[in-house]
Amino acid sequence: MPVERPSAEFPSGFVWGAATASYQIEGGVAEDGRSPSCWDVFVGQPGTICHGDTGEVACDSYHRLDEDLELVARVGLGSYRFSVSWSRVLPDGVGGLNQKGMDYYRRLVDGLVALGAQPSLTLFHWDLPQVLQERGGWANRDCASWFADYAGALAGELGDRVTRWTTLNEPAVVAERGYRRGDHAPGVQDPEKAVAATHHLLLGHGLAVERLRQVLGTCSVGITLDPPYAVALDPEDEALANKISAALTDLYLLPLIGGAYPELDRPGLVPREPLVHAGDMATIQAPIDFLGVNYYDPVYIRRRREPLSWGEQPVDAFPEAVSAKPGDYPRTALGWVIDPGSFYGLLMTLSRRAPGLPLYVTENGCAFHDYAGPSGDVRDPERIEYLWQHLAAVKRAIDDGADVRGYFVWSLLDNFEWTDGYSQRFGLVYVDYPTQRRTMKASAQFYAEVIAANALPSGAPRRAVRTTTVGAAGPGPPAHSQAQ
Numbered sequence: 459m460p461v462e463r464p465s466a467e468f469p470s471g472f473v474w475g476a477a478t479a480s481y482q483i484e485g486g487v488a489e490d491g492r493s494p495s496c497w498d499v500f501v502g503q504p505g506t507i508c509h510g511d512t513g514e515v516a517c518d519s520y521h522r523l524d525e526d527l528e529l530v531a532r533v534g535l536g537s538y539r540f541s542v543s544w545s546r547v548l549p550d551g552v553g554g555l556n557q558k559g560m561d562y563y564r565r566l567v568d569g570l571v572a573l574g575a576q577p578s579l580t581l582f583h584w585d586l587p588q589v590l591q592e593r594g595g596w597a598n599r600d601c602a603s604w605f606a607d608y609a610g611a612l613a614g615e616l617g618d619r620v621t622r623w624t625t626l627n628e629p630a631v632v633a634e635r636g637y638r639r640g641d642h643a644p645g646v647q648d649p650e651k652a653v654a655a656t657h658h659l660l661l662g663h664g665l666a667v668e669r670l671r672q673v674l675g676t677c678s679v680g681i682t683l684d685p686p687y688a689v690a691l692d693p694e695d696e697a698l699a700n701k702i703s704a705a706l707t708d709l710y711l712l713p714l715i716g717g718a719y720p721e722l723d724r725p726g727l728v729p730r731e732p733l734v735h736a737g738d739m740a741t742i743q744a745p746i747d748f749l750g751v752n753y754y755d756p757v758y759i760r761r762r763r764e765p766l767s768w769g770e771q772p773v774d775a776f777p778e779a780v781s782a783k784p785g786d787y788p789r790t791a792l793g794w795v796i797d798p799g800s801f802y803g804l805l806m807t808l809s810r811r812a813p814g815l816p817l818y819v820t821e822n823g824c825a826f827h828d829y830a831g832p833s834g835d836v837r838d839p840e841r842i843e844y845l846w847q848h849l850a851a852v853k854r855a856i857d858d859g860a861d862v863r864g865y866f867v868w869s870l871l872d873n874f875e876w877t878d879g880y881s882q883r884f885g886l887v888y889v890d891y892p893t894q895r896r897t898m899k900a901s902a903q904f905y906a907e908v909i910a911a912n913a914l915p916s917g918a919p920r921r922a923v924r925t926t927t928v929g930a931a932g933p934g935p936p937a938h939s940q941a942q
């Protein structure tokens with residue numbers, strides 16, 4: 459008798475993962491020779507982080523590696539995406555490796571391999587060594603070569619056991635929030651430094667790709683972007699929304715796949731000479747094996763009309779537009795709109811923009827106000843629904859031809875959510891910060907079942923009250939759908 463395949467079965471070999479980042483989970487900031495990163499310094503300035511929280515202890519993962527590996531095993535992850543704290547392994551930012559710091563990542567990588575979980579290593583998830591920040595950080599062109607040297611040093615130590623290397627996580631956020639807006643470390647507010655950071659991050663990526671290939675020969679290397687997906691709030695603004703999506707996506711994607719910056723007339727946004735030297739674009743265009751995609755929610759766009767209505771925000775570099783949150787979509791605790799239709803639209807757009815480049819969803823997830831009940835259990839039906847809807851969007855994109863090879867939930871653990879500190883919980887696993895006790899939430903169980911089946915459960919999640927309608931051919935205007 460032929461076995462009936464559940465329709466929501468994923469392709470065989472699909473990689474099921476979860477992600478974390480060094481500064482958000484490790485703690486142990488002054489241990490075994492680690493030097494401060496720009497985030498250690500930034501969080502110490504008053505008024506930067508909710509409740510004055512810091513990453514000093516975070517989830518204490520530096521001391522709880524075995525417990526965290528056990529969680530990887532209990533969820534049944536096929537891969538774990540983590541990042542390396544540059545200042546833990548190279549306290550001077552450059553030069554000799556700190557073997558004690560390296561030991562932590564050796565134990566992590568060996569532990570994952572022993573569990574049969576692929577190590578997915580991100581080299582830079584925002585925590586630049588402060589010693590390098592003091593030399594200008596990413597606004598200094600030298601940072602690109604410091605980064606390549608760091609990549610080469612790690613490749614020499616861990617290369618044979620790391621399945622996938624990601625150079626940078628969301629370089630746009632580093633340039634825009636770290637150097638233009640200044641609400642992230644290093645807290646710089648300088649448009650010239652922001653555009654310099656954009657170029658030097660991409661150059662560093664290209665040099666690191668070259669270096670990894672030199673050291674390792676064959677390896678799988680990519681980069682993680684957070685391409686904005688803009689949706690028009692009113693149908694007549696669709697062209698404007700598409701233009702903004704394309705421009706902001708192309709600022710990072712086009713140099714990588716096309717060896718050029720987009721022809722955008724936005725002073726201070728697009729790197730030009732003298733920042734860009736001869737040969738830089740060829741370096742940035744070094745072939746990659748995959749594109750990592752982080753998606754949380756879309757940007758909703760409307761043409762600007764004076765005076766601005768309540769809740770409308772200017773869109774950086776696009777004075778003709780405002781962004782606003784639509785009132786009738788469900789939201790997460792951070793107020794981020796839940797719109798799986800846009801996730802599908804983004805995956806389809808990227809697979810059209812970068813044909814032949816496999817995609818990994820390197821982050822997707824949601825914050826809710828989770829708490830432990832009287833018996834200690836943590837029920838998070840909203841997260842189950844969110845994951846289910848977003849995984850269904852991935853599946854639909856695959857069915858419609860997108861080459862999506864894997865999906866990583868953000869995050870394995872509740873952790874330090876940057877400016878929001880510990881006020882936001884994104885984990886599959888609940889962390890009780892005073893005791894550091896870890897508890898698998900109901901969503902971790904749900905995800906474990908999805909992984910074991912390589913399929914979504916039969917039935918359907920409760921649908922979003924509203925979701926953007928996107929056909930395989932491209933985005934369309936938001937449409938109402940019936941709540942179930």
Ligand code: GCO
Nearest residue numbers: 479627628752821868875884
């Ligand atoms: C990002 C980062 C993560 C965040 C997550 C939730 O996308 O901002 O990569 O470190 O914690 O995205 O905001």
